[in-house]
Amino acid sequence: MRRLVTALLALALVPALAACGLFGESDQERLDRLIAKDPKFTVFVKNAVTEQQKTGIEKYLHTVPHVLNVEFETREQALNRLKEMYAAKPDEMPDITADVLPESYVVYVPDADALRAARDSPQAAGIKDLPGVQDVVFGCLQASECQEQLDQMDK
Numbered sequence: 001m002r003r004l005v006t007a008l009l010a011l012a013l014v015p016a017l018a019a020c021g022l023f024g025e026s027d028q029e030r031l032d033r034l035i036a037k038d039p040k041f042t043v044f045v046k047n048a049v050t051e052q053q054k055t056g057i058e059k060y061l062h063t064v065p066h067v068l069n070v071e072f073e074t075r076e077q078a079l080n081r082l083k084e085m086y087a088a089k090p091d092e093m094p095d096i097t098a099d100v101l102p103e104s105y106v107v108y109v110p111d112a113d114a115l116r117a118a119r120d121s122p123q124a125a126g127i128k129d130l131p132g133v134q135d136v137v138f139g140c141l142q143a144s145e146c147q148e149q150l151d152q153m154d155k
Contacts, residue, residue, distance in 0.1 A: 032112040039115050041138045043105040043127055053132030060130055061107050064123040066114035075101045102134060 025033075043061065045054065054072070061070045073081075075098040082101070086093035109115050118124055119138045127136045 039111050040106050040108045041115065041118065041136065043107065043133060044102045044135045044137070045104060045132050046134045047102070049103070049132035053130075057105060057127075057130050057132055060123070060127065061105055064107065064118050064127070065121045066109045066118050067107055068110060069108040071106045071108070073104045073106055075099060075103055078102070078104065 043057065045057065049057075058070055058072070061067060078101040079096070079098040082096075083093065107118075109118050115138065124136070124138075127133055
């Protein structure tokens with residue numbers, strides 16, 4: 001009888017342990033692994049941004065916690081990156097020119113946890129209010145936000 005109870009308890013625990021990710025990688029762990037390949041966020045600037053505003057934006061971005069590097073991306077660089085993304089399927093590449101793409105700052109951090117901490121910092125909250133900034137994109141950082149990207153990893 002004791003063996004039967006032990007076996008039943010073990011059978012009941014297997015799904016619970018599997019759901020906790022003890023037998024495999026959780027969605028959050030998979031997402032963190034994906035983010036770790038290129039942990040960054042992007043700050044898009046307005047078309048009419050001035051050189052003085054760009055200098056202020058870049059200086060401010062270095063105050064965000066965990067920032068390792070800040071790189072400015074021109075419209076031409078953005079178009080080249082887009083072309084690289086569509087290299088495998090060039091027929092799906094949108095018919096656009098560099099002048100319609102925004103300039104941006106790409107901000108690199110060490111890992112997924114640092115990216116979440118940067119996103120949640122008071123400094124990051126202030127980025128959108130800087131003169132010349134159009135938008136800030138951190139992307140999805142929680143498994144619940146990123147199911148589509150996680151599904152792509154399985155393919």
